[in-house]
Amino acid sequence: xxxxxxxxxxxxxxxxxxxxxxxxxxxxxxxxxxxxxxxxxxxxxxxxxxxxxxxxxxxxxxxxxxxxxxxxxxxxxxxxxxxxxxxxxxxxxxxxxxxxxxxxxxxxxxxxxxxxxxxxxxxxxxxxxxxxxxxxxxxxxxxxxxxxxxxxxxxxxxxxxxxxxxxxxxxxxx
Numbered sequence: 001x002x003x004x005x006x007x008x009x010x011x012x013x014x015x016x017x018x019x020x021x022x023x024x025x026x027x028x029x030x031x032x033x034x035x036x037x038x039x040x041x042x043x044x045x046x047x048x049x050x051x052x053x054x055x056x057x058x059x060x061x062x063x064x065x066x067x068x069x070x071x072x073x074x075x076x077x078x079x080x081x082x083x084x085x086x087x088x089x090x091x092x093x094x095x096x097x098x099x100x101x102x103x104x105x106x107x108x109x110x111x112x113x114x115x116x117x118x119x120x121x122x123x124x125x126x127x128x129x130x131x132x133x134x135x136x137x138x139x140x141x142x143x144x145x146x147x148x149x150x151x152x153x154x155x156x157x158x159x160x161x162x163x164x165x166x167x168x169x170x171x172x173x174x
Contacts, residue, residue, distance in 0.1 A: 017103075021113070025110060028114065047126065052143040054122075085105070099154075128141065
């Protein structure tokens, strides 16, 4: 008589993305309140916290282009947000896929908020190892932030989800 209605996971995925945005923006606000641009603190022999402004995209791509890239990256991110929200609404029952999209959504929104508010993305996690010297300046991997971690985790989860999907389809076709 009383049928239990299943919860729509869409709200859970949006909540997760929102939590990632809050954590990202909180950490960036903390860094901005404690450090001047370029200032930082050594945490270990391979990790520093340093305030860096990234005017470009990943690995500072197009960072020196004079400002137009701010709006290009903002537009791309906003279009991506719309697409991801639609995908979460229609595919939210696919747990790993939706988890991946939620991570990417939270990261994209966190970084686009920076671009809109400041004109750059605040990065602060600085890892460095001597063996990276041939590839990165003085062995420092490009600085990144919580939003970048969320996007990276989401990308890895998307790859794992697709590998699992391919593996399942091969099993069923045999």
